[in-house]
Amino acid sequence: MMNMHNTNNNEKFRHTNCSKNSCCSSHLCCTKINHFSVVRGNTQILQDVNLHIHCGELTAIIGPNGAGKSTLLKAILGQIKHTGTLQFMDAKGVRDGKPIIGYVPQQLPFDRSTPVSVMDLFAACKTGWPVCFSYSKNVRQGVIEALRRVRIENLVDRKLGALSGGELQRVLLALALSPLPDILLLDEPISGIDRKGIEMFYNTVSELRKNYDMTIVLISHDLPLVARYADRVVLLNKKVLCTGTSVEVFKHPEFEKTFGRFIFDNIFDNGRGDDIS
Amino acid sequence: MMDVLYQLIEQCLPYSWTQYTFMKNAFIAIILITPIFGILSTMVVNNKMAFFSDSIGHSALTGVGLGVLLGLNSPVWSMILFSVIFSVFIVIVKNTNTISTDTIISVFSSTTMAVGLVIITKAGFNKYSTYLIGDLLSITPAEIGILAILLVVIILIWFLMFNKLLVVSVNPSLAGSRGMNVFMIEMIFTIVIAVVVTVSIRWIGLLIINSLLILPAAAARNISRDIRQYHVFSLLISFVSGVGGLILSYYWGSTTGATITLLCAVFYFITFAMHNRFA
Numbered sequence: 009m010m011n012m013h014n015t016n017n018n019e020k021f022r023h024t025n026c027s028k029n030s031c032c033s034s035h036l037c038c039t040k041i042n043h044f045s046v047v048r049g050n051t052q053i054l055q056d057v058n059l060h061i062h063c064g065e066l067t068a069i070i071g072p073n074g075a076g077k078s079t080l081l082k083a084i085l086g087q088i089k090h091t092g093t094l095q096f097m098d099a100k101g102v103r104d105g106k107p108i109i110g111y112v113p114q115q116l117p118f119d120r121s122t123p124v125s126v127m128d129l130f131a132a133c134k135t136g137w138p139v140c141f142s143y144s145k146n147v148r149q150g151v152i153e154a155l156r157r158v159r160i161e162n163l164v165d166r167k168l169g170a171l172s173g174g175e176l177q178r179v180l181l182a183l184a185l186s187p188l189p190d191i192l193l194l195d196e197p198i199s200g201i202d203r204k205g206i207e208m209f210y211n212t213v214s215e216l217r218k219n220y221d222m223t224i225v226l227i228s229h230d231l232p233l234v235a236r237y238a239d240r241v242v243l244l245n246k247k248v249l250c251t252g253t254s255v256e257v258f259k260h261p262e263f264e265k266t267f268g269r270f271i272f273d274n275i276f277d278n279g280r281g282d283d284i285s
Numbered sequence: 286m287m288d289v290l291y292q293l294i295e296q297c298l299p300y301s302w303t304q305y306t307f308m309k310n311a312f313i314a315i316i317l318i319t320p321i322f323g324i325l326s327t328m329v330v331n332n333k334m335a336f337f338s339d340s341i342g343h344s345a346l347t348g349v350g351l352g353v354l355l356g357l358n359s360p361v362w363s364m365i366l367f368s369v370i371f372s373v374f375i376v377i378v379k380n381t382n383t384i385s386t387d388t389i390i391s392v393f394s395s396t397t398m399a400v401g402l403v404i405i406t407k408a409g410f411n412k413y414s415t416y417l418i419g420d421l422l423s424i425t426p427a428e429i430g431i432l433a434i435l436l437v438v439i440i441l442i443w444f445l446m447f448n449k450l451l452v453v454s455v456n457p458s459l460a461g462s463r464g465m466n467v468f469m470i471e472m473i474f475t476i477v478i479a480v481v482v483t484v485s486i487r488w489i490g491l492l493i494i495n496s497l498l499i500l501p502a503a504a505a506r507n508i509s510r511d512i513r514q515y516h517v518f519s520l521l522i523s524f525v526s527g528v529g530g531l532i533l534s535y536y537w538g539s540t541t542g543a544t545i546t547l548l549c550a551v552f553y554f555i556t557f558a559m560h561n562r563f564a
Binding site for chain 2 (some may be wrong): 037085087109111116117119120121122123124125127128129131132133135136137138139140141142165167170180183
């Protein structure tokens with residue numbers, strides 16, 4: 009418990025620091041989402057979403073079903089029509105506007121009988137030389153490197169259909185990481201994976217954030233895990249209801265309105281349990 | 286050029302069927318056309334386009350009908366034009382995502398088939414019945430030239446966009462998130478299928494052309510672990526069935542297209558029986 013509070017306090021400190029300096033002008037890498045709105049048919053899915061996301065931080069987006077979380081990620085990716093702008097500034101302040109974005113979808117519906125190996129999928133994404141011929145040793149080595157980053161290099165020749173849910177998520181994560189993105193978008197990447205797989209996935213993501221100073225945006229319904237791993241939490245329901253550290257957000261009245269008090273208590277019970285063990 | 290090939294065939298294959306020029310033409314055509322179908326087959330099956338390619342065949346009948354109405358000597362150009370328009374339309378409908386795609390394809394393929402049949406039967410059906418069953422033995426050296434060009438084009442397209450096509454076939458939104466223009470890739474591939482199906486329909490026949498586009502890869506899938514094996518097996522099955530079907534049809538006196546399809550089907554059932562060992 010003590011530990012958790014300490015980290016949270018540190019995070020808070022970093023935040024206030026950051027907003028004072030206003031990252032984007034002080035040559036720190038960051039992403040600004042300005043006035044994002046999405047309308048589909050007659051339904052307003054997102055309404056004037058403004059977010060300031062810092063590099064090297066894990067930002068978790070939480071909210072009820074149908075809150076527009078996945079839509080927000082797809083709008084950032086540019087796959088969904090939206091109004092508003094995405095402003096990106098890298099650490100040197102050189103490149104702005106078009107960041108490299110890695111994306112791990114909620115799930116990947118595909119034909120399980122398809123004769124495509126992990127190697128095929130990677131080579132097809134990374135090179136232009138038709139994978140139905142052959143690939144050079146260099147390409148193969150590169151793919152193995154990319155898989156090693158998430159510790160699944162042993163799966164390189166496995167057929168996609170033969171992967172378990174957790175393995176597939178890691179393959180997709182490795183794919184989203186090559187080339188190394190400026191922003192990594194994870195859409196509830198843990199659905200359908202057992203507890204151990206979830207922990208492994210989150211640990212990997214945490215390591216990435218530290219090692220590569222990457223902006224990570226994560227959608228999750230798993231509030232205990234959000235409390236544990238996220239540096240910053242955004243409560244979204246068509247618009248941004250509140251943002252801050254997990255403790256700040258979880259104590260916010262809007263959070264109670266969305267998730268209720270019962271769940272709120274539950275989270276911290278869980279958190280305590282984890283800390284003791 | 287053709288004479289050299291004829292001599293080569295006679296020397297390498299000194300059998301009774303190689304005495305006839307039409308058989309030699311058909312043999313060369315098979316050598317060119319089966320790789321086309323073997324290669325395309327892999328991605329048609331991966332993209333679940335079986336139903337689509339079937340309806341392209343049907344729509345060709347309206348193309349024939351239009352050719353008849355326009356008084357064209359050979360309706361191949363009106364067929365190509367019509368099937369390309371048809372396929373572009375289908376891709377657009379598929380991407381608007383409002384109506385069920387298979388329903389809309391079905392509606393249009395029956396309409397186009399009906400329109401084609403009405404026009405053709407008015408003009409005299411017998412003259413055009415080859416489009417239904419196909420007549421590979423009637424292929425001319427000039428048409429063989431068209432097939433050769435088609436094969437080169439397909440291989441070029443594979444070099445240019447196979448990888449993108451593969452990622453799209455695994456999952457379109459994954460491809461989209463990696464900056465690929467999914468709509469464009471689908472459009473190009475669909476048009477390629479439309480052109481290949483339409484061009485070869487008079488030699489293979491509308492009724493069975495789709496099986497040549499599906500069976501080789503469907504059979505290869507049963508025993509392949511990765512994309513390379515998939516292509517090798519699909520090509521082999523397509524080629525062996527093609528050559529075998531041509532020779533068998535000569536001795537049996539059966540129609541070539543159907544005999545080839547039958548061999549493909551045999552391969553499918555054999556590989557299906559083996560598939561547990563390769564899963």
